Amino acid sequence: MRLTELVGKEIINLYDGARLGVVGDSDLTIDADSGQVQSIILPRRPHLLNMWAERQHMVIPWEAVKKVGSEVIVVELDHTTPRFR
Numbered sequence: 001m002r003l004t005e006l007v008g009k010e011i012i013n014l015y016d017g018a019r020l021g022v023v024g025d026s027d028l029t030i031d032a033d034s035g036q037v038q039s040i041i042l043p044r045r046p047h048l049l050n051m052w053a054e055r056q057h058m059v060i061p062w063e064a065v066k067k068v069g070s071e072v073i074v075v076e077l078d079h080t081t082p083r084f085r
Helices: none
Strands: 010-013 019-022 027-030 037-043 057-061 065-068 072-075
Touching: 019 037, 019 057
Parallel strands: 010 072
Antiparallel strands: 010 019, 027 037, 037 057, 065 072
């Protein structure tokens, strides 16, 4: 699959149904030797009450990706999966 085929797809968490973001607003970490995607990095959306807080990023390991569909990417992240850095 090409990167351009991922751009624009919404990322949905299977665990709780949350809409996490869109590929295109995100970064990908890619293994330089194999060319395989290691993770998706989404910018954290600021909340109105917390606009000045330090911006963190949500890191979704590629192993959490369960399905890449025509419009969405389904991931499975539960509350025990460290997601912010």
